Amino acid sequence: MNKTELNHNKQLPSKEERHQLFGSVNPGPRTKPVDKDKMADLQNSKKDFLFDIDMVGISNVKHPIRIPSKLTPEIQTTIGTFSFGSSIVKGSKGTNMSRFTEQLDKYHNEGFAIDIATLKGFTEELAGRLKEKDAEVEVHFPWFFERKGPYSDLAGMNYADATIRDEYREETGHDVTVTLTGKITTLCPCSKEISEYSAHNQRGNVSMTVTLTDDFDEQEIDWKAALLEAAESNASARIHPVLKRPDEKMVTEQAYENPRFVEDIVRLVAADLYELEFVEAFSVTCRNEESIHLHDAVATLSYDKKQEAE
Numbered sequence: 001m002n003k004t005e006l007n008h009n010k011q012l013p014s015k016e017e018r019h020q021l022f023g024s025v026n027p028g029p030r031t032k033p034v035d036k037d038k039m040a041d042l043q044n045s046k047k048d049f050l051f052d053i054d055m056v057g058i059s060n061v062k063h064p065i066r067i068p069s070k071l072t073p074e075i076q077t078t079i080g081t082f083s084f085g086s087s088i089v090k091g092s093k094g095t096n097m098s099r100f101t102e103q104l105d106k107y108h109n110e111g112f113a114i115d116i117a118t119l120k121g122f123t124e125e126l127a128g129r130l131k132e133k134d135a136e137v138e139v140h141f142p143w144f145f146e147r148k149g150p151y152s153d154l155a156g157m158n159y160a161d162a163t164i165r166d167e168y169r170e171e172t173g174h175d176v177t178v179t180l181t182g183k184i185t186t187l188c189p190c191s192k193e194i195s196e197y198s199a200h201n202q203r204g205n206v207s208m209t210v211t212l213t214d215d216f217d218e219q220e221i222d223w224k225a226a227l228l229e230a231a232e233s234n235a236s237a238r239i240h241p242v243l244k245r246p247d248e249k250m251v252t253e254q255a256y257e258n259p260r261f262v263e264d265i266v267r268l269v270a271a272d273l274y275e276l277e278f279v280e281a282f283s284v285t286c287r288n289e290e291s292i293h294l295h296d297a298v299a300t301l302s303y304d305k306k307q308e309a310e
């Protein structure tokens with residue numbers, strides 16, 4: 001391959017001169033300490049600062065993470081978006097924000113895999129590092145899973161959005177909630193009923209937030225796969241990355257045979273979540289991106305199995 005001829009005839013000032021040209025100035029006199037021990041530590045000031053703070057921390061922290069999965073691919077690297085925090089009492093001015101990312105890096109160097117046991121350990125250790133009685137950690141990530149065409153068996157990659165949130169309190173321990181938002185096909189029952197032929201359909205977003213029971217065994221059950229199944233198995237049809245014509249025919253006919261309103265979806269998914277032993281409480285929302293409107297249709301349902309027992 002021929003080397004491209006580039007024109008380098010222009011004589012530029014040095015980089016330092018260029019910076020000066022654009023306004024950089026020489027450093028002024030330095031009077032403040034550079035040793036950490038001698039620096040002011042404002043955030044650690046102790047005084048009556050009027051109010052306790054429920055949560056202070058950092059959010060929107062992007063970091064590579066490893067995810068275990070019972071669906072293929074069983075180990076995957078993805079991007080996690082974290083938030084970290086803890087409460088502080090009115091006698092303290094501020095938190096020590098560097099300690100959140102300091103601990104994240106420590107876990108990263110130890111091969112941070114985002115399972116619930118590891119995340120609980122992380123939150124508890126964070127409370128200790130901050131010298132607080134509580135801490136909370138939330139991580140949000142795209143979770144990928146292989147999906148095959150129903151007839152051709154040709155595979156491709158789908159994903160759902162997953163969130164794990166752990167709230168730790170020294171007196172009460174951990175509260176773990178997980179959220180999965182997956183996409184489904186829904187076909188409108190009304191449209192099917194009133195039309196001579198066809199029925200409009202839409203892409204539905206099903207979001208399930210679940211409080212896990214204390215004895216949830218993640219070695220046994222992948223909560224992500226279980227929630228995905230609750231959403232997809234109640235849909236008019238599943239969504240596929242690769243569909244050949246025989247697959248497309250099957251998916252289209254299946255959707256026509258299983259029409260669903262948003263109300264039908266939240267009730268049917270609720271029934272599945274109700275039956276799952278590891279689910280203590282849940283909320284489920286379905287939001288359909290309507291194909292015959294510019295707006296979305298939406299329904300939400302919440303249920304707490306503990307209240308039922310009382």
Ligand SMILES: Nc1nc2c(ncn2[C@@H]2O[C@H](COP(=O)(O)OP(=O)(O)OP(=O)(O)O)[C@@H](O)[C@H]2O)c(=O)[nH]1
Pocket residue numbers: 036041043094095096097098099
């Ligand atoms: N508390 C608090 N810190 C902030 C805020 N905004 C930025 N920071 C950052 O907090 C960092 C300092 O973190 P600290 O953990 O208190 O640092 P440090 O005292 O040297 O660390 P330790 O020895 O672990 O206490 C600096 O990088 C600040 O920029 C804020 O609104 N509140």
